Amino acid sequence: MYRRLLIFFAKVLIKLLRLTGRSGSALPGLMIERFYPGFLAKVLTPVEKKILLVTGTNGKTTTTKMLVEVLRAAGSRVVTNGTGSNMTRGLIAALVEDMTYSGSLKTTDWFVFEMDEAYAPIFTKNISPHLTVGLNVLRDQLDRYGEIDTTARFIAAAAEKSDIFVYNQIDPLLTAVARKLSKSTKLESFGVSEKLFDRVTNEQTIHDSSVKSEKAIPDVLLADVSEADSGLEMTLQSREGDIWSVDAPLRGFHNALNVTALFTVLRALKTIDMSRVSTELKRMRAPFGRGEKLRITDCDYTVALVKNPSGFTSNLRTYVAEAHPDAVLFVVNDKLADGRDVSWLWDVNFKGVVPEGTLLFTSGIRGADMALRLKQDGFKSEFIPDVQSAVAKLVQTKNQKVTIIPTYTALFEVRDQMSKYIKVPNIW
């Protein structure tokens, strides 16, 4: 009874917070955490076979969103958590918001949770999900959990508790995790064809071993991929010989891998008509901050969030080297969510990547470090400390094509500034 009341109040709190324009997860989540310990286990254990976890260093949000969209388009009722809310409180808030005012879970087909790697073993301590997908293990923010071996162990713990583990077989760490799992977890892998091996950047495979080390045929193979104006055009192949032509409004090879992961998950669920998936994907829009295009007075702005060297390298290739914008604005903060140690900027290479003649601007709390980084790779840039002025300058100079590359907290500041000029979709 007391617990139902708690949920009722938490729901009201979320509604009120939304009315004031704030995202409602931290406070309601904290409330439930404090007064109803074990909430998640209590509520989710009865439905644990409907839980799908998406984890890995990069690509969680994009892959989770794609999975949710496709499942909903197929008629499933799906509950999911918001981007960035991928630990305890975020999950609690997502569930509470969906529950009835009398404190019960509504009948749901799938719970698809984007999950922080370090939180995954904690979540799966008492909850055994149906499926966990490990997208990749890459060096993340330096001052986070430290070592990639540790990250791999976190994912292994969650995978061990899952019925199915979907993993990236190009990633030596994830492959090693898969090999060590007990027979009770079914393995499903995705990979790329030999001719695409050199498209997989050093950052995607990382560590030490080469891409060619994994000889086994994956369950879903990315056979081919090309970039068109509208996005990626991919050919995927299943182990059984199905061939799928897939178009997605996303850019970058890293996203082709995310789509391949998506297909591997869907195939493993066995409940989806795979021939319909491509149609659904075409209708999706890229999440804000992940390569979505916006138009401000006849100029195209693309915002591409960066969180770590591999993501930065991928985005530089896609949205600067290949897209060839007139101007690029880098916005670098060093709050906790951005990574407080900016040393990682020196693990990104700009020489030979940023085209000559591109106008470069930097902003954010550590915008001077970013300008210094560029200078040390031979590029001149203009440092405009305040984000409002930086975005205003960009809009004022009317460059046809602009790329904005922010770190995590800077993304929200950029979005706020851009919404002064046009209607900006919600960050989801």
Add this chain to the structure above:
Amino acid sequence: MNVYGDMGNIIALRYRLEQRGVRVEYVALDTLRDLKKHPVDILIGGGGQDSNQGLIQQDLLKYAADLKAQCDDGLVCLMVCGMYQLFGSRFITQDGVELLGAGVLDIETRAGDNRLIGNVVIDSTWGKLVGFENHSGKTYRGTGVSALGVVQKGAGNNGEDKSEGAVVNNVFGTYMHGPLLAKNSGLTDELIVRAFTQQGEGAQIEPLDDQLEQLAASIAIKRPR
């Protein structure tokens, strides 16, 4: 040993040397045995994962005598974090196991319980230095080294004696990332001058326009721990 933005020290050095018209060649060494084949002017070492550190340690010990001889002769080195520890006499693990280091720096490190992590500012002979530390090892100096500087903000070597880093001859050891040589251009130029002196060249170098380095440093210095 370069998983922690450590390439940045190489990038900063290369930039400052090339600005002065000096040709720079970067050699990545897989083993210290290669030092004989490829004598270098400046040796840089960074951080790595524990699993790699074990492999490096074996190699270091094998060629420790050679390395020490070169350092005694004045080889310019910057050793950060993992390599800083390995250049010391020993590392004592949580279980009391002693792992030998190269013995170039008169320091020893003990595994600690907490992580010493955050922005760090020290006062040194080469001005205020700013960086970011992230280590659980606590390092204590013997009489054979001086500190790189005195901690103004942060923990430094061990969070107890307000010292950061260790210096002997031309060997500099530190826990400061940042990368250390990117913003702290005074120190970077010091390494360059010493390397030229070792070559027998004159020790005068042209100053560079360091307004951006200084601006970035002053902003970094004000950031909270």
